[in-house]
Amino acid sequence: MTETKRRVGVYVCHCGGNISDVIDVQKVVDGVANIEDVVVARREMFMCSDPGQNLIAEDIAAHNLDRVVVAACSPSLHEATFRGTLKRSGLNPYLYEHVNIREQASWCHKDDPEGGTRKATRLVAAGIAKARNLVPLDPVRVPVTRAVAVVGGGIAGLRSAIDLAKSSFEVHVIERAADLGGHLARPGRVYPTDEPAQDLLTGLLAQARSLPGLTLHTETELVASTGYLGNFRLTLQGPSGEPRELTVGSIVLATGFEHYQPSLGELGFGMSDRVVTLPDFIERLDPRGPTGGQIVKDGKPVQRVVFIHCVGSRQLEGVHVPPEGGRLYEHCSRVCCTTALFASIELARKFPQVDIFDVYQDIRTYGRGQEDIYEAAARAGVTFFRVAGDAPPTVEIDASGAITVRLVDLLTFNEPIEMPVDLVVLVTGMIPRDITPLIEMFKLPRSPDGFLQEVHPKLRPVEVCVDGLFIAGACQAPMDVAEAAASASAASAKAACLLGGDVISLDPFVASIQAELCDGCGLCLAECVYVKALTRAEGETVPVVNTALCKGCGMCAAVCPHEAITVRGWEIKQYDAMVDAIVATGGHP
Amino acid sequence: MNTITDAVVIGGGIAGLQVALDLADQGFDVVIVEKEPSIGGKMISLSKVFPTLDCSSCICTPRMAAAAHHERITIMTCSEVQAVQRVGEHFSVTIRTRPRYVIESACIGCRKCEYACPVLVPHEFEGNLGARRAIYVPFTNAMPQVALLDVENCTFCGACARACPTDAIDYLQEPAITEMEAGAVVVASGYALTETQTADRYGGGKLANVLTGLQMERLLAPHGPYGRVLRPSDGRIPDTVAFVQCAGSRDHSLPEGQGVPWCSRVCCMYAIKQAMLLSGSLPLVDITIYYMDIRAFGKGFEQFYQNARAMGINFVKARVARITEGENANPVLRIERIEEDGRVEDQPHDMVVLTPGIVAGWDPSSVIPVQIGSDGFVLSEHASLAPCRTRVPGVFVAGTASGPKDIPDSIVEAGAAAMEAANHLRRTAYASRRRTEAEAGGR
């Protein structure tokens, strides 16, 4: 039991009959009125109403209450209301305890009013027991540096940097390569706006360069990071060779993807210069590209072109063979169906004489306007063949260099097709980029597909398990330009929410260690492996809680042999006191 | 109510909620205008969501609660935006709130009125498979937990008014008009479904055991109308269930309102998910998905699809030409196979799920001069680089208001729309100017 005397006010709500029709609220009040430290115990028709809240405020003033318990509906509805009442009355809002006797008593014990009343009395007694053990809490406040580092200077990185610079944050874009833009810097047109990718990039770069507070660091790598949200201390390695220190409040990872590179001999790749990947083909289609927009065979325009989908995507065990030391890519790369069809339309437009074939499993033109692209490709004369995922086509190149594609077409009753072609376009997928140093630096988890793992695909799609770190664009999953831009802006929004003020205000429910009980066994340290909020300095006995990182899960508290660790607001001794109240025999005095 | 705010978000579905939260957490005041009596949109009615199979309510309710409790967010339900007028760099937004006939500030959501009401009508939230009263809390986890009276079906017997402990029933409530001044507007008005089940070829809406995807969601939800999956015609557990993909999508032949030519983007995945949930709850059920292409394009989707195949769910590439009713009210599907021998056959099933097309839920162009595509969805200023900016400065779009989208994509886009709107508010210095004025006004 607590030694300090408390002054507890207890209020039981009728909820206009919703509670009092089942539960004898007077009995509940009588049952708890004499519990130690209870100064006032009352019932009221509607505690949440202004008169109800005023009653609490008046009692706090008149009776000098220092703890308040309200027994009413679910805390999800009115816990915040009554915390507010305390705050307005000059009490710390965490000196409040809410007891649920509507959803979890009167409404589910309609046929047992006596049992319901008994239960409600014990729950209120338990609430009082917890209240007597409550201590004032304050939000954890973390000072912040109003600056953001964006790792990666492709579409996602630039988009994110521009957003944040417009929000008047200091922004540093850290790009490994000499040039910005990533895949966008290559020749070729992009759907759905049918613009040269390079034009998009030019516009973005002009915007980025015009914004004060935005610095572009090319040929620069992030090589080390210490600290945590609010204040990450980064070490950058630039072209000069001199490492440079930088402090930022948040980091946006926009490290992008890589195109799947087929292995030698895979569908004829590397065996002929007329077996090319889709990104290379798109470059060739562009007048600014390496072939000046010409697609030729032996100096003459090609006649027959086949696109083979899902190269390096939707791979199946037992069908596809990973390269030595490599892995299978089971995921769908999302953008390649539309990209390939878009390219085939452009091909047909520029070279109307070309016969175009398309070998696919499923055409996934899912996005807005993409079905139109599919239909336009069909109208442009593209001939489609459908193959099963476990029976991919084969590409044979004979001594003369002639290319033959063989497949079994599901659309024509499993007819075996054998076709000579002039050019094979392998519709290659998007695969995760090797960013091992960053993954190790921040201990980032990856999804089974190898891309960075978000905390939750719906609740927190642009966050990773490291607080203050956000992910933007195709480092999380394959996506097209528009999707990468949206993802980047969403990541910027999260960073802007985090760094908006001078301090970050976090929930006060964090672990706390009673040093005099700690013998330094270190069991708690081994528990806190995910957020790493517990650390112990060399030569010290008692670990230290980083309250900015602690999530208050209590994994550490459970293993402490001396119960020296508690989670503020949810202390084990509070639960023990509640259980004592629930099991107390002889009713409550 | 304060009639000056930073941003008005039209629509309180998952996208609108996320926009509001991401703006409010940046320090902006937001008003959410929701036409339904509860926030939560379509998502709150779903069972579990792909590809993680987590409970939809468990993801949606925390967002609803966060918005409802946020000190910078005001939620107006039963409310529609009637006009948006530009006044200099800000907007004057006219909002009409329909009467609930229940005083919102007085109602405690106890449902005593509901228990007293003698009228039973089909419940829209349950896809009309369950019933509700003429006065009712919209659904169990609705937010706000406030009842509304459906005057169309009310007999004015007075039972609810007598039962109400807070005298919250007001039969004479009038519509209310609020003029809201705002620095930015975000359209997150969501989607609607085509009435594909009413197409002649799919039985004209007369076949009891032909359901829509959203009705199946309710049957699969742990808190659904029957508590489990049963045939509406006779309450029997189905032995064979078919899903007809692209029933209202990728189809030029259906008239407007029954089908759309575009891909509705989520139907493949939700059919696969429903099939998995069905085979989980009814292990003996035989499930067939008739499809054109399986579009499992998102993160983890392809693996989800492959798992479904491994579970024994049948995938048949075929078009369903028509549905008729056979013995025992069994829907009979006329199948045109696209593969194998291309044969045409009649296939009876105990229950059929149609996946209707997705269309825009609201046409904002009647009140805001945003541009609308030929598909009825809002057009972006730049489809690649600024997908959430409309062509009207200060007006943004998020979620399915700009085209069919799954939940992860809608939420990401909502974050982007919030970023765009926040930067617009900062650029026009609307928020700071407004606060200065308010302070000067002696508040």
Next chain:
Amino acid sequence: MGRVDRITDEHPMNEQKPKILVLATESCAYPGADYVGQIHASYPSNTYILRVPAPVIFPEAFYLRCFEKGIAGIIVMACGHECPYEGAYDRLARRVAVVRTRMRELGMDPQRLRLCSICTVCARPFLKEIHEMDAFLSQATTGSVTT
């Protein structure tokens, strides 16, 4: 230690039925229990639901103390793999298994402690868990199960 029937006595404020303690997670099971109330479904009133962010916080000794104090049965209602705290659910499951082993060693029926996952709208699984525990404990107190 561990006799289920020792907590019942004749005082009118004490139920005649053994008490069930429910440790319900703040993000899933506790709103799930609210949901059961919202649909007005009934379950025995000898159930005491305590809200907890993550039940992984409770040390093994806490469970044993509860039993010693007179709690007859404990149901830990967690979020399962939807747990918002990384690594917490697996640890919780391991800890509950350890406590059950310890209970067996102490001559207590390990069925008095159960772990399950309850979602925000999981009304039926919630009721099933409560009813099963209640039925088991009623049987136990009449003497047919050693505790």
